[in-house]
Amino acid sequence: MNKGAGWDPQLLKHAVSRLVPALRNVDESYDIDCRALLPEKLDFAEGMHTGCHPALFKRVVKAPQFAEILKGVKASLEDDRDMSRKSVALLVCDVNGRHAAMAVGKAFAECIAADQKFSLGIVHILANQDTGNSCGVCARCEFWTRRWASRNSAVHAVKAVWFEHAQEVRLSD
Ligand SMILES: [Zn+2]
Numbered sequence: 001m002n003k004g005a006g007w008d009p010q011l012l013k014h015a016v017s018r019l020v021p022a023l024r025n026v027d028e029s030y031d032i033d034c035r036a037l038l039p040e041k042l043d044f045a046e047g048m049h050t051g052c053h054p055a056l057f058k059r060v061v062k063a064p065q066f067a068e069i070l071k072g073v074k075a076s077l078e079d080d081r082d083m084s085r086k087s088v089a090l091l092v093c094d095v096n097g098r099h100a101a102m103a104v105g106k107a108f109a110e111c112i113a114a115d116q117k118f119s120l121g122i123v124h125i126l127a128n129q130d131t132g133n134s135c136g137v138c139a140r141c142e143f144w145t146r147r148w149a150s151r152n153s154a155v156h157a158v159k160a161v162w163f164e165h166a167q168e169v170r171l172s173d
Contacts, residue, residue, distance in 0.1 A: 027085035034100035051103030054151040060103035
């Protein structure tokens with residue numbers, strides 16, 4: 001997707017539902033634009049990793065726009081629940097799918113899994129991991145199982161915003 005350009009939510013949903021047919025059956029879906037959360041060009045040493053890498057994850061969630069996205073989506077999910085909608089899809093979009101979108105996806109997955117008012121469905125990672133100049137998802141970039149202390153503390157700060165204990169993601173450098 002080109003930086004700055006908008007996209008048609010219906011076209012996006014149609015395109016993604018070719019890869020994830022279950023998307024056709026959800027009660028509501030939201031597309032989340034992650035393009036503003038990181039610079040378009042990253043140094044190779046950074047750019048080879050996904051947004052789940054502890055250093056990139058921290059950079060993304062510290063961006064002031066991230067807390068706004070988090071609060072906005074949570075408010076929408078609460079409205080959906082109040083309207084008895086049972087299933088909602090979040091389409092997390094980025095320029096090349098690996099960086100900010102992976103961080104935002106991870107952040108939402110952690111918050112929703114921790115919140116008893118919601119339950120987390122299936123997370124589909126549709127980014128192309130086979131670009132030839134990627135880490136191939138190293139241990140630090142592992143989405144689910146590796147609990148790196150520095151990413152954990154960032155997840156903790158994100159959850160503080162989700163559960164309304166904080167207005168912004170506060171992280172020491
Ligand atoms: Zn990596």
